Amino acid sequence: MTKKIMILDDDPVFVDFLVDLFQDNGYDTCFAYNAEEGFHVLDSEKPDLITLDIDMPKVTGPLFYIKYKKIDELKDIPVIVISGLHVPHRAIKKVVAALEKPIDRDKLLNIVKETIGEGSSS
Amino acid sequence: MENTILVVDDEKDICEVLDISLSDLGYNVCTAGDGEEALRVFKEVNPPIVLTDIRMPGINGIELLKKIKQENRDTEVIMITGHGDMDLAIESLKLEATDFITKPINDDVLGIALKRANERISMRQRIKAYTEHLEELVREKSERLIEAERLIAVGQVIDGLSSVTQNIKEDFDGGITYFNELPCLVSIHNRDLKIMATNQLYKERLGDKIGCNSWEMYPGGEENRQRCPVFRTFNTNEGQRSREIILDENGKEIPVIVHTAPIRGTGRDVELVLEITADITEINRLREELRTTRQKYQQLFDEVPCYISVQDRELRLTETNRRFEEDFSNEIGSYCYEVYKHRDTPCPECPVVKTFEEERSQQHETVVTSKSGEQYNVLVWTAPIQNAEGEVTHVMEMSTNITQIRKLQDRLTSLGLLLGSISHGIKGILTGLDAGMYWIDSGLEKNDQERLKKGRDALQLIVGRISNLVLNLLYYAKERELSWEQTDVLIFSRSVAHTFELKLRGRPIEFSCDFEPLTETFEVDTGVFSTALISILENAVDACLEDKEKESHEIIFGVKQERDVILFNIYDNGIGMDRETRESMFTLFFSSKGSRGTGLGLFVANEIIQQHGGSIDVDSTPGEGSQFHIRIPKVHPKQAVTEYRQDKKFHKT
Numbered sequence: 149m150t151k152k153i154m155i156l157d158d159d160p161v162f163v164d165f166l167v168d169l170f171q172d173n174g175y176d177t178c179f180a181y182n183a184e185e186g187f188h189v190l191d192s193e194k195p196d197l198i199t200l201d202i203d204m205p206k207v208t209g210p211l212f213y214i215k216y217k218k219i220d221e222l223k224d225i226p227v228i229v230i231s232g233l234h235v236p237h238r239a240i241k242k243v244v245a246a247l248e249k250p251i252d253r254d255k256l257l258n259i260v261k262e263t264i265g266e267g268s269s270s
Numbered sequence: 271m272e273n274t275i276l277v278v279d280d281e282k283d284i285c286e287v288l289d290i291s292l293s294d295l296g297y298n299v300c301t302a303g304d305g306e307e308a309l310r311v312f313k314e315v316n317p318p319i320v321l322t323d324i325r326m327p328g329i330n331g332i333e334l335l336k337k338i339k340q341e342n343r344d345t346e347v348i349m350i351t352g353h354g355d356m357d358l359a360i361e362s363l364k365l366e367a368t369d370f371i372t373k374p375i376n377d378d379v380l381g382i383a384l385k386r387a388n389e390r391i392s393m394r395q396r397i398k399a400y401t402e403h404l405e406e407l408v409r410e411k412s413e414r415l416i417e418a419e420r421l422i423a424v425g426q427v428i429d430g431l432s433s434v435t436q437n438i439k440e441d442f443d444g445g446i447t448y449f450n451e452l453p454c455l456v457s458i459h460n461r462d463l464k465i466m467a468t469n470q471l472y473k474e475r476l477g478d479k480i481g482c483n484s485w486e487m488y489p490g491g492e493e494n495r496q497r498c499p500v501f502r503t504f505n506t507n508e509g510q511r512s513r514e515i516i517l518d519e520n521g522k523e524i525p526v527i528v529h530t531a532p533i534r535g536t537g538r539d540v541e542l543v544l545e546i547t548a549d550i551t552e553i554n555r556l557r558e559e560l561r562t563t564r565q566k567y568q569q570l571f572d573e574v575p576c577y578i579s580v581q582d583r584e585l586r587l588t589e590t591n592r593r594f595e596e597d598f599s600n601e602i603g604s605y606c607y608e609v610y611k612h613r614d615t616p617c618p619e620c621p622v623v624k625t626f627e628e629e630r631s632q633q634h635e636t637v638v639t640s641k642s643g644e645q646y647n648v649l650v651w652t653a654p655i656q657n658a659e660g661e662v663t664h665v666m667e668m669s670t671n672i673t674q675i676r677k678l679q680d681r682l683t684s685l686g687l688l689l690g691s692i693s694h695g696i697k698g699i700l701t702g703l704d705a706g707m708y709w710i711d712s713g714l715e716k717n718d719q720e721r722l723k724k725g726r727d728a729l730q731l732i733v734g735r736i737s738n739l740v741l742n743l744l745y746y747a748k749e750r751e752l753s754w755e756q757t758d759v760l761i762f763s764r765s766v767a768h769t770f771e772l773k774l775r776g777r778p779i780e781f782s783c784d785f786e787p788l789t790e791t792f793e794v795d796t797g798v799f800s801t802a803l804i805s806i807l808e809n810a811v812d813a814c815l816e817d818k819e820k821e822s823h824e825i826i827f828g829v830k831q832e833r834d835v836i837l838f839n840i841y842d843n844g845i846g847m848d849r850e851t852r853e854s855m856f857t858l859f860f861s862s863k864g865s866r867g868t869g870l871g872l873f874v875a876n877e878i879i880q881q882h883g884g885s886i887d888v889d890s891t892p893g894e895g896s897q898f899h900i901r902i903p904k905v906h907p908k909q910a911v912t913e914y915r916q917d918k919k920f921h922k923t
Contacts, residue, residue, distance in 0.1 A: 159698065159701070160815065160816065160818075161701070161702050161705055161728060161731070162701050162702075162705065164705065164724075165701075165704070165705030165708060165709070168708070168709065168712070168721070169708065172712060203694075249697045249698075249700070249701045250697065250700040250701045250703075250704045251701075251704070253704075253708070
């Protein structure tokens, strides 16, 4: 089963970049540009990992986190926080890792591998 | 003729015998043969004793007795009687004869009678002497008594005077202290032109002169004594006023003004003179000191870099300093809240009112409006002012203009925000660079043209953002000296469109221009203003890129004239904005997200437009697109250039 990563970020360029990065490394991807979309995607795609931008407008990053943690079947999906501002946000406690932009690609890929393993278990 | 006796007898023998006897006894004897002769002699000689026979022819002894007694009552008359003349004898005694002796005259009897007569005479003399002496004594004593009474009366006057003097002297020493506090030399003089008392200053300036002459302090000495004011006062009975020169302790000449006042005793005469000498130089010195002190105070009051006003309980201005008058009002009596705040009623949090209530200094920050309508932020300090009874009757209000400080504060705040915004933007830039590089690297590695192209496009976008950031930072950092030019509208607009087109190359966005055929010019700083328009155009690009819904995107750049204003229109059919975004998009509060760069671009664009005296309006529908209307007056108004109203963006009121 190919692992799927969900990317939640309002910068389309960055989303595009992560999509390509993860896909190049054998992962499936899905994405959303805001929290509302994010829930839809979360529900329909059921990813194995989420990368979450927490300085989207209207504090939607932390809100998304709080909300999704309340959903039983979804709350255990691991989250990597990616932020342009200070880390960590006080509303977000249990995260796998928190990274600051601009990200270190290799570090990100390593954390992803450690968390959910390789992309495609061939 | 004390020892003279007159013997009167018609018998000559007796006369002779008596003469011898009496002469033996030491008497001086005169004789007379009858009454008439006796009288003659008596009138002539006036003997104290007369010895006379009673029975005589012519004027007899009794008659003679009467007549002698008429002449001189005090004469002692001895009657010589014969036997049987007892009746006559008694009668003579009744007529105040001294004695009688009978013939023949016995020497012893005569001696006794004479003795008695002499005794009577001497007694009489003694009495007389006593009487006279007594009268003398009485007169003497009366004189003394009168003298004493007079002295007593005089003494009383003197006492009266001296108590007046004493009172005055006491006034000098204690009592009425103003005599000592007057910058004058005060002295009291008596009729003898002697100084009887002086005040403290007199002692200090001229020495201890009590007992000295009144005229001594004037040059010219004793010859000039009649010129001195004290003398003239005694002379004329009236107070004098004159300018004089006096000599101080060291002989130095001092110009003075002298006033004298007569002090009358119980009579109408002047008993004492009060002399008040005012040192002209002293007065001038005091006057000068007062003037400089006043001047210093006034300087301080006026030049201190505060607005100072003094108000009464009704909040009326009773005093204002120069700065207050310049910027607000110089009407004493007007109400503070009218002049300072342009209100009809006292301010709700008036610190002056609070100071009256609590009788302590208060502090307050507020905004006031000057005569010319400018608003200043001020920090107000108040201080209560008490009267002699300790009641607070007035309050002094001191206000410091902190508008500059607040502006600096705003500037710093905005710089802080700016830094935050920039750092976020830079992160976006770096992320974009990162992405671009990844795509290029992986594209080269995989030989994937699509990917390479993606990388290149990304890099181009980022280059655009970097250059925007740099331009905006430069604009923000440097002094806002604009260089105004009269510029042809169409030529300017075309050049902006051209620059923008170059940036759009490779983007899937249609760009078109819609310019009215204008031949107008407008005043603008072309470099700066074109930056502003480009920023807004780029924002339109970002909006289009963000919008994933529509197939194609377009941006339309329009220019037309509205009366004396040039209207620039930028339309896009990108993602649109909601109301909150629209309202905050030109502030630094609007932190840029996603691909919209730093947000500084729009902020600066708005500033530039404001500086040109223009305005921006935005219409937008989320999901559909946005339209920016930028209006610039053809002739730029002076006001817009002078002040930067950044503060408007941040004050929440």
